[in-house]
Amino acid sequence: MINDIMQDVIGHISKPLPMLTLTFLIYWGATRLQKLTRISWLSPMLITIAALIGFLKLTGISFEKYYESGYLIEIWLKPAIVALGLPLFQELKHIKSQFLTLFLTELAGCLTGIITVVLIAQWLGASPEVVRSLAPKSVSTPIAIEISRQIGGIPALTSAIVVVVGMIGAAAGLKMMHWGHVRHAVSQSLSMGTAAHVMGTNRISEISDRYGAYATLGLILNGVLTAFLAGPLVTLLMP
Numbered sequence: 001m002i003n004d005i006m007q008d009v010i011g012h013i014s015k016p017l018p019m020l021t022l023t024f025l026i027y028w029g030a031t032r033l034q035k036l037t038r039i040s041w042l043s044p045m046l047i048t049i050a051a052l053i054g055f056l057k058l059t060g061i062s063f064e065k066y067y068e069s070g071y072l073i074e075i076w077l078k079p080a081i082v083a084l085g086l087p088l089f090q091e092l093k094h095i096k097s098q099f100l101t102l103f104l105t106e107l108a109g110c111l112t113g114i115i116t117v118v119l120i121a122q123w124l125g126a127s128p129e130v131v132r133s134l135a136p137k138s139v140s141t142p143i144a145i146e147i148s149r150q151i152g153g154i155p156a157l158t159s160a161i162v163v164v165v166g167m168i169g170a171a172a173g174l175k176m177m178h179w180g181h182v183r184h185a186v187s188q189s190l191s192m193g194t195a196a197h198v199m200g201t202n203r204i205s206e207i208s209d210r211y212g213a214y215a216t217l218g219l220i221l222n223g224v225l226t227a228f229l230a231g232p233l234v235t236l237l238m239p
Contacts, residue, residue, distance in 0.1 A: 016069035019061075023073065026051045043171040045199060087205070088220075091213035102190070106218060109194040110225040111233070113138045118237045128238060133157040135230045137165045139223045140197045151231045162197065169196020170203040186214050193218025 030047035056066060088095070095102065114135050121131045133153035136144040141162050148158035173192050182188055192200035193215035201219050205212030 016072065019066055019069035020072055022055070023048070023052065023069070041171045043167050046167050046171065085216065087209040087213035088216045091210060095213070095217060102186075102214075102217065103221065105190060106194060106221040107225060109190070109218070110222050110229060113195065113222075114226065114230055114233050115237065118234060122238070128152070129154055130157065131238060132234055134161060135234050136226050137161050138195050138197060139226045140219065143223045143227060147227055147230050151234055166196050166199030170199040173200055174204070185211055189214030190218040193220075194222045197222075 027044055027048045030042070030044035030051075033047070034042045034044055052066070055061075056063065117134045117137055118131055121134050126134070129152065132151045133148050133155075135151065135153065136147040136158060139147070139162070141159055144158050144162045145155045147153075148155045169192065173196055174188065177188050177191060182191065189204055189211045192204040196203070197219055201212065201215040204215045
């Protein structure tokens with residue numbers, strides 16, 4: 001009798017609207033928790049993912065069933081990325097005046113990100129496929145997956161790595177720059193967009209639109225540069 005009631009409750013909860021509501025409530029609660037505690041590693045994204053995984057495991061609801069509601073969130077990702085272009089447009093005059101400096105800085109960041117992860121992965125004994133999967137770790141997921149596929153990586157692994165890198169960057173990026181005495185707004189913003197793609201950009205955009213503009217620039221330039229440079233660098237660095 002109790003089992004039948006529980007199954008009936010779970011059946012109602014697993015429908016798209018309740019699952020969508022639950023997702024938003026968890027994210028809202030996680031956001032409030034981070035604001036109240038001011039603990040940077042309490043990332044709302046990380047807490048939401050962990051809480052949803054626990055809930056699905058506890059109730060026995062499959063990911064496929066959850067995705068019936070989850071895709072309603074996913075379809076807004078592309079418009080959200082496009083919306084990041086608004087603060088970039090507002091800062092366009094200032095960006096044009098120092099574009100060469102910004103581009104060279106971004107190039108250095110892109111090269112450093114790819115070279116260090118490839119060399120460290122090889123030093124730790126990772127297989128060639130894993131090394132190639134790690135190379136595009138700091139660009140947004142659609143670009144990273146395509147780069148991984150083109151250079152012989154594992155797209156599914158790359159996708160997971162991109163999410164983890166973004167969460168770490170969003171949670172700890174500002175704190176690490178504080179420890180490194182990186183104080184300049186443009187430097188912080190470019191670094192977050194370059195190293196932690198959309199998640200880092202979203203995190204630093206909470207400070208101001210100006211921060212968001214330069215983080216978006218870092219996100220865009222790093223995506224373009226990584227698409228051109230990841231393949232040749234991996235080929236050059238791997239035996």
